[in-house]
Amino acid sequence: MSALPALGGVSVDAARRALAATFKTHAIDNPELDARLLLGAALDLDLTGLITAANQTLTAEQAQRIDEWVARRAAGEPVARILGHKEFWSLSFELSPATLVPRPDTETAVQTALDILRDSGLSGEPIRIADIGTGTGAILLALLSELPKATGLGTDISREALETATRNAQRLGLADRAVFVESDYAAALTGPFDLMISNPPYIRSRDIEGLPLDVRAHDPHLALDGGDDGLEAYRVIAPQAAALLDRGAALVLEIGQGQTGDVARILMSAGLTLHGPPRTDLGGIQRVITARKTA
Ligand code: GLN
Numbered sequence: 001m002s003a004l005p006a007l008g009g010v011s012v013d014a015a016r017r018a019l020a021a022t023f024k025t026h027a028i029d030n031p032e033l034d035a036r037l038l039l040g041a042a043l044d045l046d047l048t049g050l051i052t053a054a055n056q057t058l059t060a061e062q063a064q065r066i067d068e069w070v071a072r073r074a075a076g077e078p079v080a081r082i083l084g085h086k087e088f089w090s091l092s093f094e095l096s097p098a099t100l101v102p103r104p105d106t107e108t109a110v111q112t113a114l115d116i117l118r119d120s121g122l123s124g125e126p127i128r129i130a131d132i133g134t135g136t137g138a139i140l141l142a143l144l145s146e147l148p149k150a151t152g153l154g155t156d157i158s159r160e161a162l163e164t165a166t167r168n169a170q171r172l173g174l175a176d177r178a179v180f181v182e183s184d185y186a187a188a189l190t191g192p193f194d195l196m197i198s199n200p201p202y203i204r205s206r207d208i209e210g211l212p213l214d215v216r217a218h219d220p221h222l223a224l225d226g227g228d229d230g231l232e233a234y235r236v237i238a239p240q241a242a243a244l245l246d247r248g249a250a251l252v253l254e255i256g257q258g259q260t261g262d263v264a265r266i267l268m269s270a271g272l273t274l275h276g277p278p279r280t281d282l283g284g285i286q287r288v289i290t291a292r293k294t295a
Contacts, residue, residue, distance in 0.1 A: 006063065007058050007062075007063035007066055007067060008058060008059070008060040008063040008064075009057050009058065009060075009063075010057065010058055010063070011054065011055055011056065011057055011058075012039065012043065012050065012053045012054050012055070012056050012057075012058065013054040013055065015039060015058055015063075015066065016035050016036060016039050016050070016054075017035075019031075019034075019035035019038065019039060019066070019070055020032050020034075020035040022070055022074055023035060023070075023073065023074065025074075026073075026074040026075075028073065028074070034073055034079050036050060037079050037083075038066065038069045038070065038073065038079060038082065038083075039066060041069075041083050042062050042065050042066045042069065043058075043062060069082050076213040076214060076217060076218075077214070077217075077218060078101060078214040078218055080095060080101045081095065081101065081218050086101050086102055086136075088102035088104075088106070088107065088136075088138045088142060089107055089110055089138070089142035089145070091138075091141065091142060091145060091172055092171075093136040093137070093138050093141075093168050094136065094164055094167055094168055094171070095136060095164065096136075096160050096161065096163075096164040097160070097220060098135075098156075098158040098160035098161040098164065098220055098222075098223075099135040099136045099158075099160075099161050099164050099165075099220065099223070100135050100136070100199075100219050100220065100223045100224075101218075101219065102135070102136055102138035104281075104282060105254070105281040105282065105283070105285075105287050106138065106139065106199050106254055107142075108254075108279050108280070108281045108282075108287050108288050109139060109197060109199060109252055109253075109254045109287070109288045110139055110142045110143060111279075112252050112279050112288045112290060113143060113195055113197050113250070113252045114143070114146055114147075116195070116250050116252070116275070116290065117147065117194075117195065120248070122194060123146075123147060124147075124148070124149060125149060125150075125194075126149040126150065126151070127147070127149070127150045127151075127194035127195065128150070128151055128152070128153075128192070128193050128194050128195075129143055129144075129147075129150055129151070129152035129153070129193065129194065129195045129196075129197065130152065130153045130154075130155070130186060130189055130193045130195070130196045130197070130244070131143075131152060131153070131154040131155070131196075131197050131198065132155050132185050132186050132196065132197070132198035132200065132237055132240075133155065133156055133157075133185065133198055133199065133200050133201070133223070133233070134154030134155060134156050134161070134162075134165050134180065135156065135161050135164075135165065135199075135223060136161070136164055136165055136168055137154050137164070137165030137166075137168045137169055137178065137180065138168075139197055139198075139199060140152045140153075140154045140165075140178060140197075141165075141168055141169055141172055141174050141178060143195075143197070144174045144177050144178055145172065145174065150177065151177045151178070151179075152177065152178050152179070153178075153179050153180070153181060153189060154178065154179070154180045154181070155180070155181055155182070155183035155185065155186060155188065155189065156180070156182065156183070157182065157183070157184055157222070158220070158222065159182060162180045162181070162182060165178075165180045166180050184236075185198075185200070185233065185236045185237050185240060186237065186240035186241065186244055187240065189240075189244055190244075191243065191244035191245065191246065192244065192245060192246035192249070193244055193245055193246060193249060194246055194249050195249060195250055195252070196237075196241045196244065196245055196249070196250075196251045196252070197251070197252040197253075198233075198237055198251075198252075198253055198254070199253075199254035200226070200233030200234065200237060200253070200254070201222065201223055201224050201225050201226045201232075201233055202224075202226040202230050202231070202233065202234075202254070202255060202256040202259060203224045203225060203226055203230055203256060204226060204227075204228065204229060204230040205225050205226075205227060205228060206228075207230075208221060208224060208225060211224070226256070229262075230256055230259065231259065231262055231263065231266065234253065234255075234262075234263050234266045234267075235266055237251075237253070238251070238266050238267050238269070238270035238272065238291075239270045241270070241272065241291075241293070242270045242271045242272055242293060245292075245293040246293070247293055247294070247295075248292060248293065248294070249292065249293055250275060250290050250291065250292050251267070251272060251290065251291050251292075251293075252288060252289075252290050253267075253288065253289050253290070253291075254287060254288055255278075255286070255287060255288065255289050257285050257286075260278050260286045260289060263289050264289060267289070267291040268291075271293075271295065272291035272292065272293055272294075273291060273292050273293075273294040274289070274290070274291050275290040275291055275292045276290060
């Protein structure tokens with residue numbers, strides 16, 4: 001496909017404009033940025049490098065690769081899926097079909113956990129963390145990158161996700177402090193933990209078909225589908241956390257839009273105590289809720 005004119009021998013700058021125009025025609029959200037990201041990856045240049053190279057011409061090989069990527073992006077595949085990796089917490093995470101693309105919103109969960117540990121005086125301690133439904137390992141590995149003495153377990157029911165998370169730990173130099181285990185949420189774990197954290201599936205099953213194409217067609221539904229009311233994962237995780245958390249320790253949960261009240265009730269029914277107000281994400285949506293084991 002691709003309405004692109006042939007790119008071989010064309011300048012980097014002309015190619016960038018042609019890509020952006022193609023994406024605009026296909027109603028892609030960020031045509032200029034996506035053009036830069038794909039072109040930069042094809043030429044192995046960062047955004048500054050691309051500007052410096054504006055007058056260079058593309059080789060036939062580069063042009064062919066870009067042409068293939070442009071067709072995929074124009075058909076709705078996210079840039080992160082095309083390139084196979086995504087930046088989260090300024091770290092690069094390899095993706096697989098079994099993992100979500102880590103979202104900027106989820107950085108709010110990481111920040112919330114770091115704030116709680118700091119307030120509890122635990123940031124420099126050899127604490128134990130569990131990340132439930134770890135996917136790429138993004139949350140756990142971001143935390144370990146900030147907490148030099150912490151160790152962590154990441155669980156997932158997908159073996160493919162666990163392999164991806166393990167490779168991410170190795171590439172980030174965190175493999176000596178992170179272990180990934182196959183588990184239905186926290187069922188296979190033994191406590192106590194000083195922090196439990198999760199971005200579980202929370203989309204109502206019937207809402208999945210209405211999600212944007214880049215999510216619905218490219219993120220694994222297992223990582224999105226929270227059952228009939230979107231809350232099934234929380235009903236499983238809350239009692240598990242109540243059993244596995246050390247006394248005073250926190251459970252930090254990412255939640256979907258409008259789920260604050262329901263998730264708060266689920267946490268309290270499990271015997272946990274809500275901790276502070278929900279945290280909002282970059283879009284102002286209540287995104288993270290925290291509870292502690294007080295008894
Ligand atoms: N935040 C994701 C979305 O935008 C959902 C992730 C999840 O269910 N945990 O669709």
